[in-house]
Amino acid sequence: MTKLKSNKAMLAGLVIIAFFVLVACLADLLSPYDPSALGVAYQKPSAEHLLGTNDLGQDIFSEMIYGVRVSLFLGIFSALIVTFVGSTLALIAGYYGGAADRIICALTDIAMAVPSLPLTLLLIAYLKSGVFSLVLAISITAWTGTARILRSRVRQICQLPYIKIEKTLGVKTPVILFRHVLPNLKDILLTRMALSVSGAMMTESGLSFLGLGTYGQKSWGNILHFAFFRNSILRGQVWWYLPPIICICVAVMGFMLVGYYGQQKKD
Amino acid sequence: MLLHVTKKVLIAILTIWLIITISFVLVHTMPGDPIIFLIGEEEYYYLLDNDPAYLDQLIEKYGLNDDMGTQYARYMRSVATLDFGESYSNHKPVLENFLSAAKWTLRLSIPTLIVACFLGAVLGIHAGIHPGGRFDRITTPIFLVLNTIPSNCLSLLLLILFAYKLKWVPINGMVSPGVMGAARTASILHHMALPLFILIIFRTSGDFMLMKSTVSQIRSEEYVLTARSKGIGRQKVLFRHVLKNALVPYSTSLCMQLGSLLSGSMIVEVVFGWKGMGQMMYTAVSNRDFATAQFCFLLSAVCVVLSNLLGDIVNAAIDPRIRREAGADD
Amino acid sequence: MDETRQILLRVEDLSVSFEGKNFVQAVEHVSLEVFTGDRLCIIGETGSGKSILLLAILRLLSPTARVTGSVRYRDQDLFRLTEKQLDAIRGSRISYVPQGSGNGMNPLLRVGFQVAEPLIAHRGMKRKPAEARAVELLRRFHLGREETIARQYPFTYSGGMRQRALIAMGISAGAELLFADEPTKGLDETRVLLTAEAFNALEGQTLVCVTHDLNFARRVSSRVCVMYAANQVEAAPTEELFRKPLHPYTRDMLAAMPENGLRFRPGYAPAHNDADTAGCKYRLRCDRCSEKCRQTPPMFDVGGHQVRCWQYE
Numbered sequence: 001m002t003k004l005k006s007n008k009a010m011l012a013g014l015v016i017i018a019f020f021v022l023v024a025c026l027a028d029l030l031s032p033y034d035p036s037a038l039g040v041a042y043q044k045p046s047a048e049h050l051l052g053t054n055d056l057g058q059d060i061f062s063e064m065i066y067g068v069r070v071s072l073f074l075g076i077f078s079a080l081i082v083t084f085v086g087s088t089l090a091l092i093a094g095y096y097g098g099a100a101d102r103i104i105c106a107l108t109d110i111a112m113a114v115p116s117l118p119l120t121l122l123l124i125a126y127l128k129s130g131v132f133s134l135v136l137a138i139s140i141t142a143w144t145g146t147a148r149i150l151r152s153r154v155r156q157i158c159q160l161p162y163i164k165i166e167k168t169l170g171v172k173t174p175v176i177l178f179r180h181v182l183p184n185l186k187d188i189l190l191t192r193m194a195l196s197v198s199g200a201m202m203t204e205s206g207l208s209f210l211g212l213g214t215y216g217q218k219s220w221g222n223i224l225h226f227a228f229f230r231n232s233i234l235r236g237q238v239w240w241y242l243p244p245i246i247c248i249c250v251a252v253m254g255f256m257l258v259g260y261y262g263q264q265k266k267d
Numbered sequence: 268m269l270l271h272v273t274k275k276v277l278i279a280i281l282t283i284w285l286i287i288t289i290s291f292v293l294v295h296t297m298p299g300d301p302i303i304f305l306i307g308e309e310e311y312y313y314l315l316d317n318d319p320a321y322l323d324q325l326i327e328k329y330g331l332n333d334d335m336g337t338q339y340a341r342y343m344r345s346v347a348t349l350d351f352g353e354s355y356s357n358h359k360p361v362l363e364n365f366l367s368a369a370k371w372t373l374r375l376s377i378p379t380l381i382v383a384c385f386l387g388a389v390l391g392i393h394a395g396i397h398p399g400g401r402f403d404r405i406t407t408p409i410f411l412v413l414n415t416i417p418s419n420c421l422s423l424l425l426l427i428l429f430a431y432k433l434k435w436v437p438i439n440g441m442v443s444p445g446v447m448g449a450a451r452t453a454s455i456l457h458h459m460a461l462p463l464f465i466l467i468i469f470r471t472s473g474d475f476m477l478m479k480s481t482v483s484q485i486r487s488e489e490y491v492l493t494a495r496s497k498g499i500g501r502q503k504v505l506f507r508h509v510l511k512n513a514l515v516p517y518s519t520s521l522c523m524q525l526g527s528l529l530s531g532s533m534i535v536e537v538v539f540g541w542k543g544m545g546q547m548m549y550t551a552v553s554n555r556d557f558a559t560a561q562f563c564f565l566l567s568a569v570c571v572v573l574s575n576l577l578g579d580i581v582n583a584a585i586d587p588r589i590r591r592e593a594g595a596d597d
Numbered sequence: 598m599d600e601t602r603q604i605l606l607r608v609e610d611l612s613v614s615f616e617g618k619n620f621v622q623a624v625e626h627v628s629l630e631v632f633t634g635d636r637l638c639i640i641g642e643t644g645s646g647k648s649i650l651l652l653a654i655l656r657l658l659s660p661t662a663r664v665t666g667s668v669r670y671r672d673q674d675l676f677r678l679t680e681k682q683l684d685a686i687r688g689s690r691i692s693y694v695p696q697g698s699g700n701g702m703n704p705l706l707r708v709g710f711q712v713a714e715p716l717i718a719h720r721g722m723k724r725k726p727a728e729a730r731a732v733e734l735l736r737r738f739h740l741g742r743e744e745t746i747a748r749q750y751p752f753t754y755s756g757g758m759r760q761r762a763l764i765a766m767g768i769s770a771g772a773e774l775l776f777a778d779e780p781t782k783g784l785d786e787t788r789v790l791l792t793a794e795a796f797n798a799l800e801g802q803t804l805v806c807v808t809h810d811l812n813f814a815r816r817v818s819s820r821v822c823v824m825y826a827a828n829q830v831e832a833a834p835t836e837e838l839f840r841k842p843l844h845p846y847t848r849d850m851l852a853a854m855p856e857n858g859l860r861f862r863p864g865y866a867p868a869h870n871d872a873d874t875a876g877c878k879y880r881l882r883c884d885r886c887s888e889k890c891r892q893t894p895p896m897f898d899v900g901g902h903q904v905r906c907w908q909y910e
Binding site: 206210 | 548
């Protein structure tokens with residue numbers, strides 16, 4: 001019963017993700033205008049401009065479609081870095097144990113003590129805005145959760161008799177890691193990754209909303225930033241502020257559903 | 268126990284020192300002249316063009332030509348004497364700006380912490396004690412969704428609903444101008460109602476998820492079965508055996524939340540124009556006011572370290588196994 | 598069997614199943630009687646449903662379990678009592694002793710207090726005198742340094758110590774019927790002997806003990822009931838059963854004991870959710886299986902020795 005439910009929830013998440021990925025791939029075909037082309041400002045939605053135009057006269061619908069690319073790219077790219085760093089450290093710590101394990105655990109503890117939002121902000125202040133600094137700032141403290149969970153899992157796996165036997169037989173470390181340890185981590189890696197994407201997208205939308213995100217390329221958070229700070233709420237321009245809110249929520253939810261219910265299925 | 272605490276305190280001090288050092292290294296390894304981070308970007312370019320002699324004078328004044336060791340020592344001394352320099356935006360000492368902002372943030376974050384801690388616990392226990400029951404099936408998806416909505420989205424949606432459409436609460440700000448006494452207090456309460464509500468929703472959903480998963484895990488432990496087999500009654504089984512054990516992770520998490528008392532409400536503060544710590548940090552970063560930004564970072568780091576320390580101590584006080592583990596180290 | 602003894606517990610036609618996606622029939626039509634002063638061991642392999650049987654009698658299973666049949670304790674029908682009435686019996690008249698190697702004690706409470714808990718709940722004692730009584734109880738089972746260890750937490754105990762402390766907890770409020778669940782699981786031979794000794798030192802308590810340890814069963818019990826794949830297949834006085842096992846499963850089980858030559862019969866018990874539930878459960882492994890075994894055999898009485906096998910019709 002619960003299994004069925006969690007499968008459905010996961011499926012819903014996958015459908016959402018697939019939809020956004022598709023839109024991102026087909027952005028050039030789907031968007032009627034160049035999102036950066038200027039025109040008549042503050043137009044209401046019409047057949048010409050499905051979601052009206054913003055303060056610079058840019059077509060909001062096209063902005064939204066290209067926004068999928070930026071938001072997804074930032075989320076997935078940050079999550080890739082987070083997962084890569086986290087799992088590499090986890091593999092080293094879990095496989096070798098001893099001093100390596102202690103050092104990595106201490107490192108994780110310290111990184112966990114660093115408040116992520118202020119550090120992210122500080123980094124952005126120093127690095128100036130841009131895609132790279134945004135990704136760096138998002139991932140610099142986010143790897144700790146993944147590292148910690150995977151480490152204990154790797155340790156468990158390395159305690160299994162057959163891994164111990166292979167170790168004593170002198171099978172090469174990379175062979176053990178890639179043939180036996182990593183395949184066992186596949187599910188947990190994917191669910192952690194999905195959760196990382198939803199976390200990264202949340203951070204990104206928050207930062208971009210504050211105007212600390214990327215310049216030039218507009219993510220949904222960025223669109224929302226201009227909508228909010230250009231008083232679209234006061235003017236009742238629902239078509240401007242609502243679409244980015246909905247898209248951010250739905251996309252984050254999609255990744256979260258896959259991550260959360262994927263994990264539950266494992267239990 | 269004493270040894271355990273001493274060890275944890277030493278680790279905390281070490282971590283704080285590391286973080287202070289990291290922030291020093293950050294300033295000196297970032298691209299650009301460190302003087303930018305002290306006087307701000309605009310001032311720097313202005314002086315570079317119009318008064319390079321004064322700029323050199325400033326560099327001398329801040330000792331940026333000294334070797335790293337001397338600079339580091341000077342930096343550590345100023346941190347130790349709580350001298351964090353002057354805010355670049357209003358030219359008041361950073362510490363003074365902080366004290367007035369902290370007051371406003373605490374007015375939001377302390378009630379949030381208290382209300383959410385009880386609400387999350389009570390609802391979480393109900394859902395966790397009968398996993399899959401009706402209460403669980405209703406509340407868990409709701410809190411799961413609330414937990415996933417980014418705070419800027421929820422803040423905006425509720426702002427539109429309650430402030431713009433229903434006009435129940437003011438749109439922005441902390442207090443109406445020109446009111447005094449009891450009316451002032453009432454006005455503050457009126458202004459903080461919505462941001463407080465949003466913060467409570469977020470904190471409660473986090474606390475709920477933690478309590479629910481802990482309780483639902485503990486209720487299937489064998490010792491709970493033993494307790495039930497003793498016929499001591501539902502209440503005692505719940506409080507003495509289930510909740511006492513659930514309290515270990517929950518209280519740790521509560522202590523850790525203390526670490527975000529000052530910096531946890533940034534987006535909500537910005538949306539509602541609440542002039543607290545979050546707003547201060549935000550303004551500092553967008554104006555490239557590095558003295559303030561760095562202070563905010565240090566302060567929140569120290570808060571997090573101290574609250575983690577508190578969590579460790581509380582944990583050891585409840586759980587004898589942790590006390591013993593620490594004792595085994597000597 | 599001595600007919601003058603009172604019947605303490607009468608289990609009739611008890612079945613337990615877990616509904617859901619994976620249907621599991623954990624206990625099927627089990628009937629048994631426990632007399633005062635009895636020492637009954639329920640033996641069977643892991644998964645034969647013996648532990649579930651104990652929990653079902655005390656209604657300690659989760660609400661997802663479907664339990665049918667009836668259980669009478671003295672003159673009360675346990676399945677008709679309210680939860681409150683049942684709590685007056687649990688720990689006070691009938692108590693449950695979990696396995697010591699597991700997580701049967703609350704890790705955050707001192708052992709002395711946990712042993713004293715039934716006394717406080719059922720005998721109206723204050724905490725102090727109840728804990729003093731707990732120390733005496735621990736002393737009865739020779740735990741050593743009882744004053745000190747009563748103030749310690751369960752994680753400082755070894756598995757064997759925990760098992761004996763749990764027995765002390767079971768009898769602390771003077772329960773007359775003791776249910777023990779796999780008390781020897783995870784213990785080494787010396788600790789098994791100590792545990793057996795602890796059970797044999799009980800006076801005035803009736804014991805129902807679930808175990809898969811045949812030697813232990815022989816050491817502590819006066820009567821044995823054998824379960825196989827959710828069914829009761831044989832019941833007899835201990836010595837009689839070990840001397841002259843009747844059911845093919847029991848014979849094979851005894852033959853597989855080390856001292857009897859480790860002769861093992863291959864095969865598995867049928868799955869719990871097997872659709873084909875009719876017939877003798879052991880027929881797929883049995884070497885004397887006949888066409889008749891496709892029908893479920895009833896319990897046959899062979900001179901006070903009960904057995905569920907068509908051979909004894």
